[in-house]
Amino acid sequence: MGGLVAVRDFYNKVVGSFIKNMMPRTLFGRSILIVVLPILLLQILVTYIFYERHWDDVARRLAQGVAGDIAAIISLRDRFPGDAAEADILSIGRGQMRLAVSIDMGGKLPEGSEKQQSYGFLESHLVNALKESLPARPFHISTNKKLESVIILIQLPDGVLQVIVRDKRLFSTTTYIFVMWMVAISLVLLGVALLFLRNQMRPIRQLATAAEQFGKGQFVDDFKPSGAQEIRSASRAFHVMKHRILRQITQRTEMLAGVSHDLRTPLTRMKLQLAMMPENDESKASLEGDVADMEKMVEGYLAFARGQEAEAVEDTDIPELFQDVVMNARRQGVAVSLEAPESFRAEVRPNGFKRCITNLINNATRYANEIWITVKQSNSEIIILIDDDGPGIPADRRKDVFRPFYRLDPSRNLETGGSGLGMTIARDVIHGHGGQISLGESPAGGLRIEIRLPL
Incomplete structure (x- = not known):
């Protein structure tokens, strides 16, 4: 049990220290993180769900449609033999099905077509759809260099059927549009959030600067409170505190200076009386020492009061x-x-x-x-x-x-x-x-x- 507690404490300490070091130091940075992090997580979650569900379903259905059209062409050619019928069937494939269809009479598939090939996302859906629609027909799939179309070769008894499919038949552009709109809207919302956050941080920085200057003893002008209600309240409280402290310092300084100044009058009278005393009086020397000590103390009080005076x-x-x-x-x-x-x-x-x-x-x-x-x-x-x-x-x-x-x-x-x-x-x-x-x-x-x- 003690070992589990030690491991838990160590884990909390390490993770807590890592999070603390990774967190921004400023309030503005942490506020941005609070705004950006949910938006980023939402985008990742929505994109993942869209990719796994919507985009996968659309790609699979488009591939099934192309495979169905190819299977229909092969089925019509088997059912209606003859050159005239074949020409009509190929014409229907080019016109109504939007497939570039041609037949290489006596042709064979490239060597190695029967081996397992690695396909991309769209090609893998097309391969599965062709296997379902043409279970007994060998085929080979490749793409052109510009990735604008997919070339499908299907082995027939008397030749090879070549079908060129444009990428628009297999790929839905709504995916990119959706992602771009989502990113664009997120950037707009982030820009608006940054604008409002910057406006809210300005009065906080103003209050912090005023407090720092006042703490260093510098003169701070009163400024107009702005920002949120809590920031306005803090600014007003700072002004009240500043004036209260300045008033207390002024009152204490004036009181000490006044008392020290008033003590000079009796000291002056005492010095005059000592000057009139006979030189051979034994108590005169001790009294003169006491008066000198009191005069130095009064000068010390005045020096202390001068130290409290406001200096630029x-x-x-x-x-x-x-x-x-x-x-x-x-x-x-x-x-x-x-x-x-x-x-x-x-x-x-x-x-x-x-x-x-x-x-x-x-x-x-x-x-x-x-x-x-x-x-x-x-x-x-x-x-x-x-x-x-x-x-x-x-x-x-x-x-x-x-x-x-x-x-x-x-x-x-x-x-x-x-x-x-x-x-x-x-x-x-x-x-x-x-x-x-x-x-x-x-x-x-x-x-x-x-x-x-x-x-």
Whole structure:
């Protein structure tokens, strides 16, 4: 029982995999297959039935008619001997029966006529009909080179009867007409189906393109829903979702920017009060450190809010952008190397993307001595690898570093841990471009940051 189950599972897996690989990948291709496959199967079935029944019956009856006419000529010649009667009989065969009839007096059939010969479809029906109508008469059948007629030689006691039959007497042209009409109608129906399917696929492709652009953070204009009712509903739902997401992003950004801006006023007053305090006051130094820390945190909040602002997408030279970031980092004393192609372009928000890479390099600088950046391009995406030789991040804490205000350093010292928004800003920028960012282990022993951006 277990063996049968294993065989069944293997069969289902192999057959299922074969069908899956043979199926078209696109909805348009699968829709065409749904339309074409039944029509093709119907044509094959109808043609087979027509060939086996109608065409076979017609060919057999036509052959029986020709064999009956030949048998009638031979019977009349046997019943009414004489040259005059023979001439009248042959005249009737040529005129009314439409047979080219002649007699070779004293003639014999070609050698080997008695042997079994291989015949085609029409000749085989004619052979069977002649055997039924002339059971005791040897005969020989051949066709001319142009296949326009069939030559029948029948051995008589005093000679050979030659009958030339035109193909129209043995073959029905309705077969070809039927097949041609069936194929022509099928092609017309297929063309109409393709036209309607293409019109239905257009709004689906339009919706897919809009969703892909919006997922990459690009601006998408509202378009008029079209197509079937279900496609119109999906398009309207997409528009509602798009506006809701944009409204939520705008509200969050404005709220965070407003709060961060309002905090600057009390910080300014606190700095004025500290400036008026005596220099020898012991608490002044600690208060100045707290105020500086709060000011850096507010700047971090404002940077996060600026990262959420809408920036126009531009056609950007990616290697050149990375060259600028690396040069700025090197001017600050950071040991960073870059490996990238000479030049390729992609649609990104240049300022936000540059801020994202800068934040990642600054984070690595706090813990590592050297940084390596690798940029690769494939047909569908851009792959960016940022490796360092620092201590890295434990695997169970890599997801946490993307949370806002989360710091690996348990202390609140901004010199060692920052405000906890650098990785959050970087992730939001990458997600805003429709990409993905993940953390792993670097070959140098530190942290690897892998970014994948769709082209």
